[in-house]
Amino acid sequence: MTQESDSKAYAPSKETVARAHVNATQYDEMYAASMQDPEGFWRQQAERIDWIKPFTQVKDVNFTLGNVSINWYTDGTLNVAANCVDRHLETRGEQTAIIWEPDSPDEPAQHITYKQLHTHVCRMANVLETMGVRKGDRVVIYLPMIPEAAYAMLACARIGAIHSIVFAGFSPDALAARVNGCDAKVLITADEAPRGGRKTPLKSNADAALLHTKDTVKCLVVKRTGGQTTWVDGRDYDYNEMALEANDYSKPAEMNAEDPLFILYTSGSTGQPKGVVHTTGGYLTYAAMTHEITFDYHDGDIYWCTADVGWVTGHSYIVYGPLANGATTLMFEGVPTFPDASRFWQVCDKHQVTQFYTAPTALRALMGQGNEWVEKCDLSSLRTLGTVGEPINPEAWTWYNDVVGKGKCPIVDTWWQTETGGHLMTPLPGAHATKPGAAMKPFFGVAPVVLDPQSGEEIEGNGVEGVLCIKDSWPGQMRSVWGDHERFEKTYFSDYKGYYFTGDGCRRDADGDYWITGRVDDVINVSGHRMGTAEVESALVAHAAVAEAAVVGYPHSIKGQGIYCYVTLMNDREPSDDLLKELRAWVRTEIGPIASPDVIQWAPGLPKTRSGKIMRRILRKIAENDFGALGDTSTLADPSVVDDLIANRADKG
Numbered sequence: 001m002t003q004e005s006d007s008k009a010y011a012p013s014k015e016t017v018a019r020a021h022v023n024a025t026q027y028d029e030m031y032a033a034s035m036q037d038p039e040g041f042w043r044q045q046a047e048r049i050d051w052i053k054p055f056t057q058v059k060d061v062n063f064t065l066g067n068v069s070i071n072w073y074t075d076g077t078l079n080v081a082a083n084c085v086d087r088h089l090e091t092r093g094e095q096t097a098i099i100w101e102p103d104s105p106d107e108p109a110q111h112i113t114y115k116q117l118h119t120h121v122c123r124m125a126n127v128l129e130t131m132g133v134r135k136g137d138r139v140v141i142y143l144p145m146i147p148e149a150a151y152a153m154l155a156c157a158r159i160g161a162i163h164s165i166v167f168a169g170f171s172p173d174a175l176a177a178r179v180n181g182c183d184a185k186v187l188i189t190a191d192e193a194p195r196g197g198r199k200t201p202l203k204s205n206a207d208a209a210l211l212h213t214k215d216t217v218k219c220l221v222v223k224r225t226g227g228q229t230t231w232v233d234g235r236d237y238d239y240n241e242m243a244l245e246a247n248d249y250s251k252p253a254e255m256n257a258e259d260p261l262f263i264l265y266t267s268g269s270t271g272q273p274k275g276v277v278h279t280t281g282g283y284l285t286y287a288a289m290t291h292e293i294t295f296d297y298h299d300g301d302i303y304w305c306t307a308d309v310g311w312v313t314g315h316s317y318i319v320y321g322p323l324a325n326g327a328t329t330l331m332f333e334g335v336p337t338f339p340d341a342s343r344f345w346q347v348c349d350k351h352q353v354t355q356f357y358t359a360p361t362a363l364r365a366l367m368g369q370g371n372e373w374v375e376k377c378d379l380s381s382l383r384t385l386g387t388v389g390e391p392i393n394p395e396a397w398t399w400y401n402d403v404v405g406k407g408k409c410p411i412v413d414t415w416w417q418t419e420t421g422g423h424l425m426t427p428l429p430g431a432h433a434t435k436p437g438a439a440m441k442p443f444f445g446v447a448p449v450v451l452d453p454q455s456g457e458e459i460e461g462n463g464v465e466g467v468l469c470i471k472d473s474w475p476g477q478m479r480s481v482w483g484d485h486e487r488f489e490k491t492y493f494s495d496y497k498g499y500y501f502t503g504d505g506c507r508r509d510a511d512g513d514y515w516i517t518g519r520v521d522d523v524i525n526v527s528g529h530r531m532g533t534a535e536v537e538s539a540l541v542a543h544a545a546v547a548e549a550a551v552v553g554y555p556h557s558i559k560g561q562g563i564y565c566y567v568t569l570m571n572d573r574e575p576s577d578d579l580l581k582e583l584r585a586w587v588r589t590e591i592g593p594i595a596s597p598d599v600i601q602w603a604p605g606l607p608k609t610r611s612g613k614i615m616r617r618i619l620r621k622i623a624e625n626d627f628g629a630l631g632d633t634s635t636l637a638d639p640s641v642v643d644d645l646i647a648n649r650a651d652k653g
């Protein structure tokens with residue numbers, strides 16, 4: 001087995017350390033302070049935001065099953081939109097708040113100043129109020145990656161409505177389920193969503209969804225392409241027309257720190273997606289702090305997170321965190337490979353991006369296309385690189401480091417979840433060395449513990465592995481599952497009593513650094529050996545012929561579980577029996593004989609969510625020959641991929 005603690009560590013340069021908000025000594029001191037006196041620490045951090053009425057109590061938390069309750073800054077009041085917009089007007093009204101880069105490079109980018117943002121948000125807030133939206137009401141947002149998505153979020157926050165964003169790639173059925181799930185009053189959509197040169201008919205999807213919701217749900221339609229839509233009088237409202245008439249000012253509502261800010265549906269290992277609830281005061285404090293420190297954001301920087309606002313990454317690290325910090329945040333409507341594989345790097349070049357934050361899956365896809373797409377762009381403005389969403393394999397990490405960052409930009413591998421609101425583990429640019437694939441260190445105030453999965457006991461010391469739990473609350477933590485607090489308690493607080501259970505496996509290496517080994521339901525046990533599927537995948541993609549790989553366990557009569565590998569080859573490689581043998585031998589040498597793949601299936605494509613996460617649940621079912629129970633496939637980006645995998649399912653022998 002590869003011992004990650006032995007892997008090369010990359011120390012930050014002197015320049016990086018000198019510039020950083022937090023260096024190694026400061027990290028150690030601040031971290032210790034956050035553990036010794038959490039209340040004092042978080043009282044001070046809450047000064048990052050403007051309170052209408054100051055809080056007296058910092059923290060009121062109970063992790064005991066049956067009585068789980070999480071409250072931060074409980075009696076304080078604030079308005080999130082005022083924190084993200086209004087308070088910057090005096091000092092940076094003319095500064096760009098949002099750079100919008102459209103899907104097609106032929107369409108001009110937009111630069112929206114804080115002053116303009118204020119006007120747009122106020123108008124949208126007034127439009128929503130005209131439509132009858134009041135404090136506490138739910139608004140579903142189903143929009144492309146356009147500035148109006150940010151206006152809509154902030155407009156809701158301004159009037160105290162709770163938004164629930166549904167990624168524009170979701171189907172009408174999934175949209176209807178989410179509108180109904182939170183009993184939304186208004187659905188905000190656009191005519192069409194351009195992405196990768198194609199257009200998704202959002203309004204007609206919304207029309208289809210609204211057939212399965214209450215008749216009272218109103219639809220606010222933003223013009224994006226000008227494409228034709230059918231109009232239902234009395235139900236549909238024209239945003240662009242109404243915004244022209246709307247007043248330029250809307251008074252921010254005074255909200256309690258524990259009033260919900262948003263609901264975001266996310267898939268669990270069982271059942272239908274659950275509505276993760278985040279509130280205002282703690283969430284904003286945490287998003288702002290992590291954004292500034294993890295990315296080492298400074299005034300004048302141009303920060304770009306490539307996520308979609310349909311995911312939590314877009315909430316915390318495109319909109320709320322950056323705007324609370326008065327940053328310039330880039331919103332990109334398109335995809336990494338349109339019109340060609342250099343798009344990301346061209347956008348970095350064009351806007352002189354300083355912080356770039358993306359997903360490993362995008363990096364792997366781009367890496368497979370060759371270095372010339374990167375090398376033809378000027379990336380000298382880049383300072384911090386980030387990844388999020390899944391473990392990054394050392395090959396992609398090294399490529400990111402060497403080819404994109406030219407060895408000069410620290411990579412922050414940020415581990416967190418929809419549930420956590422913000423980063424829980426990540427190296428900090430000027431404080432920590434990085435290791436390819438390691439989440440490294442807990443963020444301030446975060447107390448990770450490695451538990452024995454059977455006994456639930458804490459495993460002390462280094463060079464250990466187990467399930468990852470968090471000992472105590474942090475301000476960005478989710479507060480409940482919308483409408484089902486019991487499910488919240490059961491999912492996160494019942495397996496390991498007194499802890500928040502992350503669902504992830506974790507290793508603390510010989511140096512005390514943390515590595516996420518993947519969801520514990522993805523960890524497989526082969527002949528009594530516990531193995532991270534990510535480990536086998538990493539070995540496979542280290543082979544020159546392999547573009548991407550996904551590995552799952554399946555029942556094996558002798559070994560308990562066998563290793564089933566789905567392998568996507570590089571464009572220029574063809575499947576063959578020889579290559580299959582070569583890959584088996586390769587994995588044996590990379591990891592060890594216990595990791596030898598039992599089955600390798602050639603996969604022209606892998607089933608992915610629209611955010612690019614591989615749906616291993618489906619791969620496990622196919623590997624188990626259980627095609628009847630594929631479960632909810634509504635989040636698949638391309639359902640035909642699954643049909644192909646079933647049709648060509650490898651013979652397990």
Ligand code: WT7
Pocket residue numbers: 266311312313387388389390391392413414415416417418419439502503504516518519
């Ligand atoms: C799960 C959470 C966090 C926003 C996007 C995903 C995996 C996330 C990492 C990372 C290894 C990671 C975990 C986690 N994950 N980031 N840096 N290294 N694994 O949010 O959809 O709620 O997924 O993604 O398994 O539990 P999400």
